[in-house]
Amino acid sequence: MEDNLKSQISNLKNISQKSNLFQTIKQLWRFTIVGTGATGVDFGTYLLLTKIFGIHYLLANFVSMTLGAIVGYWFNKTYTFGDTDKRVVRQYAVYWINALVVFLIGEGLLFVTVHYLGIWDVAAKFVVYAILYFINFFFQKIFIFKRTIKQ
Secondary structure (H helix, E strand, C coil), X not given: CHHHXXXXXXXXXXXXXXXXXXXXXXXXXXXXXXHHHHHHHHHHHHHHHHHHCCCCHHHHHHHHHHHHHHHHHHHHHHHHCCCCCCCXXXXXXXXXXXXXXXXXXXXXXXXXXXXXXXCCHHHHHHHHHHHHHHHHHHHHHHHHCCCCCCC
16 A cells, blocks of 8 residues: 555656656746747847948847837747736846846857957857856746746
């Protein structure tokens, strides 16, 4: 009887782990969709500012990443993570702390790849985005939108 109970508990844990993995994969896919839109806003703004208006690439990156982050917050909150936490001010503050950390990492990586490695700034921005993608997803999943999760 005791072995049967242990077996059932073990099966429930396995089902729960598989469900959590599926949920994370689903969220990662949604994060990709939202990120694509936010990246479009970011890159479109970046190209407009640097190539049309001649603004320095680091300042343009600040403006474009800010706009992309605003778009990303609202769609990740509602669509990706289905978050219903009503403490939006607190959550939004933590989101911007995350955005600042990601921005600083991105600025540093962009500077190194453009200034020291001599890579074209637009290509370097794609490389930097690939790195920041996973950092940003897991930080948002674990620290920002952890309260309620859309099934």
